[in-house]
Amino acid sequence: MAQLEVRNLTKRYGSTVAVDDLSFAVEAGGVTGFLGPNGSGKTTTMRALLGLLWPTRGEALIEGRPPTAMEDPLRTVGAALEATAFHPGRSGRNHLRTLAAAARIPRSRVEEVLEMVELSGAAGRRVKGYSLGMRQRLALAAALLGEPRILILDEPANGLDPQGMRWLRDLLRAQAAEGRTVLVSSHVLSEVSQVAEELVMIRDGKLVSHTTLAEFTAGGSAVSRVRAADLDALTTALGERGAKVRRDEDGALLVEALGGVEIGEVALARGIAIHELAPQSSSLEARFLEVMGDEEGVEA
């Protein structure tokens, strides 16, 4: 049985379709990256899975049942939805205590999760004074409170500094290693590509791809970044040799399906001076943007 599943999920807001006939399932254990540009329906899907909003059509299931039928919600699924959803006048510790009280979780567990997210020192202060990173940690602490079998995290890396990102990756790996099922959303592939084994990609509320990270990586080809004296002529020439050529935001060429040697030879044959020829290390990201239908993912 899938731990998380959406079946033909559709959610409309007036005339806007946020999620459009989306179906996918997440099996037990491991980290699944839930990817898509901003506004692609990730948050709506997650909220439907958590029973916070009602699907227009289709269903969202947790351990095979609707979220409202969960026996012990906080021990089944923990969620961190947004880093701003705290009462500014309540301390981090008291926020967790209100949740713990509702789920009959001992106060000692509150201190434990505060320790886990390295927030013990600030827990007595009011959330008003927290940085975005601290709020993310507090949201994660709330998600971990019930030691749930499933974690649903919506853009948990937002607002984290590089150390925080690394800490988050280690945390997610550790949670998965303990057998938990983690669904983590992001609009940037690199945030999840180091921890996720599976990727679910959506765009405009529709499923674009559901694949393993290994398959996704293997499907990508090397990309070279090229600057030259006459880019238009070079684009034509490379195209004739079967290369896929795009322009990046700086106006340089991004060349696929042709190696650096061939690109150099093509340029030489046409008498075009090469100013820059560099293999792209972020070719995975480029492939992600390609799968996503480019532009929208770039700015975010």
Next chain:
Amino acid sequence: MNLLHSEWLKLFTTRTTWVMLGIGLICEGLFMGLIVGLVPADELDEVKELITGTGLLMTLILVLGVLTITTEFRHGTASSTFLVSPRRWRVLLAKLGAAVLVGVLAGLLFVAVNGAIVLPIYSDRTGALPPSGGIAEIYAGVVASFALLCVFGLGVGAIIRNQVGAIIAAIAFFFIISSLPYLLPGNIGEYFPASALGSLHGHTEGEGALNQVGGGLVLAAWSFGLWALGTVLVVRRDLSD
């Protein structure tokens, strides 16, 4: 019970509740002390707010009831709350319990402040006990009314959700709009909250006026009715933010 505990913690882990109760009771004490101390002795009987409190404290209690739910929508904590209890009506039931409890608490504190200030000064000045009617019954009506006011606010907050809108609507409806039918012929006005509150406080004057218990029942019907409507709406609505 655990949800009720959670709601109680929510109430008293921000400053709002303390500040509102504190301000309300301090002002009430000062105001009552001034009235009972300065109004000419032969007019004291007329001052009906003497032992039932002023609009200020009642407004604060009403607003406190609104806040028990609108803060959750305003700050987005409703999501966490309903994640712990996806069956939302249970949360609303817990909030109802918390509203009743905090209303009773405020009522008892009011009685304590009032009893400590008004009764001694009054007796001292007039050599008699305050206005007609059993003091105990009126105090009981005040405690009950505070609980019902808080529930009334909760109901309005659950229906409207927007904090400012709900506060304005609750105050306007309770203290202004609902007193207008009183001007109509007949006793239809008696069945609206403002007048029912008066009856519950023992101000039963004029023909066709409800007695204390009747006023209490009418006010309870309004408060619990709004709460029930609010609960249905909260269960049905999406939580998109």
